[in-house]
Amino acid sequence: MSIIFNHVNYIYDADTKHSSYALKDINLQINKGEFIGIIGHTGSGKSTLTQLMNALLKPTDGEVYFEGVDINSNGYNKKELRSRVGLVFQYPEHQLFEADVFSDVCYGPKNLGLSKKEAELRAFEALRLVGMDNEYYYQSPFDLSGGQKRRVAIAGVLAMKPEVLILDEPTAGLDPKGRDEILDQITRLKKETGITIILVSHSMEDVAKYVDRLIVMNQGQIMYDDTPREVFKHAESLQESGLALPRVTYIMHELKKLGVPVDTKAITVEEAAMEIASLLRK
Amino acid sequence: MGIIRTDKLAYEYIRRDEEGNPEGITRAIDGVSIDIVPGEFVAILGHNGSGKSTFAKHINSILHATEGTVWVDGKDVADPDNVWDVRQTAGMVFQNPDNQIIGQIVEEDVGFGPENMGVPTKEIWERVEESLKAVHMYKYKDKSPNKLSGGQKQRVSIAGVLAMHPKCIILDEPTAMLDPGGRKEVIRAVRALNQVENITVLLITHYMDEVIYADRVLVMDKGRIALQGTPKEVFSQVERLKELRLDVPQEILLARSLNEMGISIPENILGVKEMAQCIAQEYFG
Numbered sequence: 054m055s056i057i058f059n060h061v062n063y064i065y066d067a068d069t070k071h072s073s074y075a076l077k078d079i080n081l082q083i084n085k086g087e088f089i090g091i092i093g094h095t096g097s098g099k100s101t102l103t104q105l106m107n108a109l110l111k112p113t114d115g116e117v118y119f120e121g122v123d124i125n126s127n128g129y130n131k132k133e134l135r136s137r138v139g140l141v142f143q144y145p146e147h148q149l150f151e152a153d154v155f156s157d158v159c160y161g162p163k164n165l166g167l168s169k170k171e172a173e174l175r176a177f178e179a180l181r182l183v184g185m186d187n188e189y190y191y192q193s194p195f196d197l198s199g200g201q202k203r204r205v206a207i208a209g210v211l212a213m214k215p216e217v218l219i220l221d222e223p224t225a226g227l228d229p230k231g232r233d234e235i236l237d238q239i240t241r242l243k244k245e246t247g248i249t250i251i252l253v254s255h256s257m258e259d260v261a262k263y264v265d266r267l268i269v270m271n272q273g274q275i276m277y278d279d280t281p282r283e284v285f286k287h288a289e290s291l292q293e294s295g296l297a298l299p300r301v302t303y304i305m306h307e308l309k310k311l312g313v314p315v316d317t318k319a320i321t322v323e324e325a326a327m328e329i330a331s332l333l334r335k
Numbered sequence: 336m337g338i339i340r341t342d343k344l345a346y347e348y349i350r351r352d353e354e355g356n357p358e359g360i361t362r363a364i365d366g367v368s369i370d371i372v373p374g375e376f377v378a379i380l381g382h383n384g385s386g387k388s389t390f391a392k393h394i395n396s397i398l399h400a401t402e403g404t405v406w407v408d409g410k411d412v413a414d415p416d417n418v419w420d421v422r423q424t425a426g427m428v429f430q431n432p433d434n435q436i437i438g439q440i441v442e443e444d445v446g447f448g449p450e451n452m453g454v455p456t457k458e459i460w461e462r463v464e465e466s467l468k469a470v471h472m473y474k475y476k477d478k479s480p481n482k483l484s485g486g487q488k489q490r491v492s493i494a495g496v497l498a499m500h501p502k503c504i505i506l507d508e509p510t511a512m513l514d515p516g517g518r519k520e521v522i523r524a525v526r527a528l529n530q531v532e533n534i535t536v537l538l539i540t541h542y543m544d545e546v547i548y549a550d551r552v553l554v555m556d557k558g559r560i561a562l563q564g565t566p567k568e569v570f571s572q573v574e575r576l577k578e579l580r581l582d583v584p585q586e587i588l589l590a591r592s593l594n595e596m597g598i599s600i601p602e603n604i605l606g607v608k609e610m611a612q613c614i615a616q617e618y619f620g
């Protein structure tokens with residue numbers, strides 16, 4: 054048991070004429086050690102959901118529990134919560150503020166009360182993990198390219214060694230190699246340390262390849278919560294809600310249309326190749 | 336002569352300490368010479384920090400070359416007298432639409448550019464209508480941009496650039512934050528502008544499947560053009576692309592996996608339908 058949402062509603066600008074539901078009656082349980090993906094059309098409520106997980110937002114109705122305790126109850130230590138439930142924001146600019154890259158990444162661990170030396174060791178490790186060269190360590194984070202800023206923001210959260218790591222579109226704007234490297238590193242980190250990972254993404258290919266459980270948000274509600282393979286069986290309703298299938302799955306559907314008797318369940322290139330190879334060998 | 340032309344373009348960012356003394360230099364563009372013909376659809380790929388945005392910012396005179404020259408429609412962008420013309424010829428769409436949207440309602444936002452250019456009022460409204468229709472957003476003209484989805488906002492910012500009647504449009508990662516539906520809409524709108532209106536397009540992206548429709552792909556590395564050609568030519572160099580931190584669309588990965596498994600499928604077929612047809616042919620013999 055790790056994070057529980059109990060009948061959570063979230064309304065932005067409640068009490069004004071602009072008030073609008075961002076989340077409606079969310080019930081959700083996230084277990085320790087899971088690797089969860091969240092997909093959904095723009096404006097479906099993904100970022101709102103992630104910010105409720107570490108108490109940056111407070112539910113309009115309902116409760117969010119971390120390890121059995123309501124994180125919005127009186128006297129709950131939110132600072133400690135945020136070091137244990139780390140969130141990398143969708144826009145890395147919102148997370149960078151120190152004069153140079155290295156200090157920026159040290160900030161989190163220092164704030165946790167670690168010694169300067171320990172904080173610096175963690176910063177080195179985190180920056181290495183996200184593939185930032187040391188030539189950038191003493192530059193201003195604001196003078197970096199878009200993808201470089203994102204790496205630094207991810208390193209800043211990794212350096213706190215959270216138990217739950219939430220990444221809100223961490224690979225948007227990263228080059229393909231950087232995207233693979235970061236997702237591979239996170240997968241490795243999860244295997245080695247058993248941390249819980251929540252990955253918000255607009256890449257169907259990435260969630261198909263990496264996550265074990267996939268939550269689909271649609272207009273503030275959970276539309277599906279299942280394995281990626283099961284979720285991607287719903288081609289039509291996913292497309293209607295602004296989503297898609299992994300590209301390779303479309304190739305399988307297209308083959309079927311052309312009369313080739315393939316099973317269309319493949320969601321990764323490897324699976325598709327196996328399925329096609331076994332047909333062509335017959 | 337091309338609509339966008341650069342000759343040995345170089346750009347250096349100079350970092351300064353608190354006192355303003357130079358502390359370090361990054362040569363972000365290092366000798367780029369290109370010639371883009373009117374109506375061409377050019378995609379620019381390249382790893383993070385390879386110089387794509389820095390390059391794009393030269394075309395509409397946001398940054399000024401350290402060395403070399405940039406011409407837009409024959410005009411040297413370094414000449415202050417040309418800046419106005421250059422910005423009308425080459426419109427820029429940035430990654431984050433929020434940085435670009437200023438109006439309270441959609442049509443006002445789109446009309447802002449032509450209004451600033453001194454276009455007469457009646458013509459402004461004609462241009463607004465035409466641009467919003469081009470990106471299929473006319474029915475949202477009275478809405479507040481804040482109430483739109485990311486893909487819709489991004490299309491409004493494209494309409495804002497279109498209303499200035501540019502001959503050329505530069506898009507710097509316009510789909511990075513969009514859902515798959517929104518990405519498709521934006522790419523479809525851009526292709527239509529290119530094919531129907533003959534507008535020159537320069538598209539910067541990290542999504543390999545968005546560039547398969549381009550006439551030409553440029554790959555940047557350390558401020559230089561490391562590779563260029565048609566999408567087919569570029570994507571057939573899988574190993575070289577990997578060295579450059581890039582990737583290929585999944586259909587090419589699939590063909591490669593099949594070949595590794597002893598099934599012979601050409602490795603340069605682009606497009607979901609095209610790939611399926613090729614495999615089906617193999618199957619039906």
Ligand SMILES: Nc1ncnc2c1ncn2[C@@H]1O[C@H](COP(=O)(O)OP(=O)(O)OP(=O)(O)O)[C@@H](O)[C@H]1O
Pocket residue numbers: 065066074075093094095096097098099100101102143481482485512514
């Ligand atoms: N600060 C805010 N004030 C008012 N409304 C907001 C605010 N932030 C988000 N919203 C609205 O709440 C809804 C959910 O937004 P949210 O940012 O959670 O979506 P998302 O799924 O993360 O979208 P995206 O994929 O574009 O990042 C949207 O309708 C959005 O317009």
Ligand SMILES: Nc1ncnc2c1ncn2[C@@H]1O[C@H](COP(=O)(O)OP(=O)(O)OP(=O)(O)O)[C@@H](O)[C@H]1O
Pocket residue numbers: 195196197198199200201226228348349350361363381382383384385386387388389390
């Ligand atoms: N304002 C700035 N000051 C100093 N250096 C900068 C600045 N902006 C960019 N740079 C550096 O210039 C180089 C090129 O950056 P640029 O933003 O053009 O890359 P890019 O190819 O657009 O990358 P991305 O894919 O991450 O957006 C990088 O090394 C970057 O760190």
Ligand SMILES: [Mg+2]
Pocket residue numbers: 099100101143221
């Ligand atoms: Mg979001």
Ligand SMILES: [Mg+2]
Pocket residue numbers: 198199387388389
């Ligand atoms: Mg850039």
